[in-house]
Amino acid sequence: MSRRFLARAGAAAFLALAVLAGPVVASAGVPVGIRVIKGSRQGPAEVDPRLDDLKRQLSPLAYVRWELVRSEKLDLERGKTEFVPLPGGDSVGVTMQEQRGDVVTFEVSLTSRNTESRLTVEKGQRIVHQVTPEKGGEALFVTVQAWP
Amino acid sequence: MEVDDLSLVSKARTGDPDAFRALVVRFQRKVYAVALGIVKDPDLAWDVAQEAFVRVHQSLATFEGKSAFSTWLFRITTHLAIDTLRKERPTQKEDVDEVREADLEGGGEGILSTALGNDPRANVLRRELAAKIQDALANLSEKHRTILVLREVEGLSYEELAERLGIHKGTVMSRLFHARKNMQAALRRYAGRPARAASEEEEQP
Amino acid sequence: MTSCPRFAPLLGARPGELSSSEMRALEAHLATCERCRLAAADLAVTDGLVRDGLIQKANARDFAPFVDEVMARIAGAGPARHLPAVAPAARGLRAWLAGHRRAVATALAPVLAAAALIVYVRQQGQRPGQVAMLELASEGDVTMVLQTSDGPVVLLGEERT
Numbered sequence: 325m326s327r328r329f330l331a332r333a334g335a336a337a338f339l340a341l342a343v344l345a346g347p348v349v350a351s352a353g354v355p356v357g358i359r360v361i362k363g364s365r366q367g368p369a370e371v372d373p374r375l376d377d378l379k380r381q382l383s384p385l386a387y388v389r390w391e392l393v394r395s396e397k398l399d400l401e402r403g404k405t406e407f408v409p410l411p412g413g414d415s416v417g418v419t420m421q422e423q424r425g426d427v428v429t430f431e432v433s434l435t436s437r438n439t440e441s442r443l444t445v446e447k448g449q450r451i452v453h454q455v456t457p458e459k460g461g462e463a464l465f466v467t468v469q470a471w472p
Numbered sequence: 473m474e475v476d477d478l479s480l481v482s483k484a485r486t487g488d489p490d491a492f493r494a495l496v497v498r499f500q501r502k503v504y505a506v507a508l509g510i511v512k513d514p515d516l517a518w519d520v521a522q523e524a525f526v527r528v529h530q531s532l533a534t535f536e537g538k539s540a541f542s543t544w545l546f547r548i549t550t551h552l553a554i555d556t557l558r559k560e561r562p563t564q565k566e567d568v569d570e571v572r573e574a575d576l577e578g579g580g581e582g583i584l585s586t587a588l589g590n591d592p593r594a595n596v597l598r599r600e601l602a603a604k605i606q607d608a609l610a611n612l613s614e615k616h617r618t619i620l621v622l623r624e625v626e627g628l629s630y631e632e633l634a635e636r637l638g639i640h641k642g643t644v645m646s647r648l649f650h651a652r653k654n655m656q657a658a659l660r661r662y663a664g665r666p667a668r669a670a671s672e673e674e675e676q677p
Numbered sequence: 678m679t680s681c682p683r684f685a686p687l688l689g690a691r692p693g694e695l696s697s698s699e700m701r702a703l704e705a706h707l708a709t710c711e712r713c714r715l716a717a718a719d720l721a722v723t724d725g726l727v728r729d730g731l732i733q734k735a736n737a738r739d740f741a742p743f744v745d746e747v748m749a750r751i752a753g754a755g756p757a758r759h760l761p762a763v764a765p766a767a768r769g770l771r772a773w774l775a776g777h778r779r780a781v782a783t784a785l786a787p788v789l790a791a792a793a794l795i796v797y798v799r800q801q802g803q804r805p806g807q808v809a810m811l812e813l814a815s816e817g818d819v820t821m822v823l824q825t826s827d828g829p830v831v832l833l834g835e836e837r838t
Binding site for chain 3: 500514524526656
Binding site: 424 | 823825826827828829830831833834
């Protein structure tokens with residue numbers, strides 16, 4: 325079993341390294357929309373109209389009030405990381421790792437905490453990722469969407 | 473869950489740790505629920521559940537796919553749970569499986585269906601009863617708890633229960649009868665109390 | 678001496694578990710026996726309670742560490758609770774990798790540490806055929822990922838010092 329595992333790990337590592345080392349061709353980036361939003365438990369219960377497209381996805385959460393803090397649109401090339409600053413000095417790293425047709429893999433990393441999340445979504449889906457722990461009933465989230 | 477068990481199992485058999493992890497995550501809660509029903513103690517059930525997956529992992533190479541993976545997994549879980557109990561309490565007074573006239577007397581039939589009303593699933597009392605199931609089950613003997621859990625949580629048929637427990641189908645049915653009867657007796661005590669009184673009791677240390 | 682003892686155990690049967698002659702005999706008995714009819718009614722309302730109650734307990738419990746602990750036991754590290762206390766960030770995949778140090782070449786470890794564990798889950802949602810591959814790095818304090826048809830929602834655990 326250990327030998328097979330090593331072979332598989334070897335293949336995966338090779339693949340990962342190949343992806344990261346990538347050809348130095350100016351690959352067309354994927355247009356990505358990144359927003360920083362703030363959720364609060366305290367009312368008034370209101371969702372910024374610019375966040376209407378997130379309403380359904382956010383509905384299971386306990387936060388009743390959602391504000392838009394920051395919005396960016398940019399092209400992300402594979403393997404490149406965009407650092408989005410957060411109020412308070414931290415930042416969130418968003419990396420587009422892979423794209424196959426309508427399916428994209430992003431990595432969201434929080435520099436202040438040891439958190440890296442690798443998430444694969446289809447066109448039309450959004451990643452919503454908490455980026456600060458809840459304090460005083462408020463928390464910050466980042467949303468990432470390819471082809472916004 | 474669309475990715476079927478068999479493809480994860482064959483990947484796991486070739487040593488793919490991620491496929492095995494996916495299998496664990498898929499079944500962990502149900503395995504825990506079965507273990508909990510049999511051993512009663514949550515931490516012990518946690519331990520038994522983990523050990524079941526360890527055993528499965530050790531024997532992956534020998535799994536031939538003749539039965540469903542889940543059946544195999546639950547069979548291991550059941551045996552582990554029963555063995556764990558036996559270690560704690562080696563001898564138990566034997567229950568009688570046969571159903572006799574005396575077993576039917578004083579049954580209090582109808583109390584539960586009256587209390588729960590016509591649409592039990594929408595009823596708050598039903599949710600409260602479900603929450604009390606662990607306590608009710610704790611009153612039962614190991615044999616009765618086991619057969620009830622296998623019947624309801626794993627969903628085994630009479631035939632499958634007979635095979636799993638090594639008893640005749642007729643014994644399966646009578647043992648289930650006794651198990652249900654005892655469980656319902658325990659539940660009736662809860663159903664008989666007004667909800668407020670029951671929750672006051674829970675707050676007492 | 679009634680025939681109830683013969684029929685009472687038949688009451689919990691599911692479709693296909695009784696022969697047609699058993700079914701007919703049971704129906705004939707129930708037509709005349711109120712006690713057994715009430716018993717059947719009680720059985721009907723409590724059907725599934727054991728399952729619901731136990732699954733409820735399972736759902737109430739935090740299973741986030743479960744699979745990592747299983748992998749640690751498989752690696753021969755013993756039950757997770759016997760491991761020496763490790764910093765929270767080192768739990769999970771790293772602990773499991775530590776158990777597999779013999780199998781993992783040092784050069785590969787950093788790559789694998791970033792590669793994380795893969796959970797193949799098909800999202801529920803309005804459109805069938807949507808697959809969300811959720812890969813979570815275990816070095817984080819991610820406590821919950823909600824699967825929605827619009828995409829995943831990742832929540833953080835409590836800050837650890």
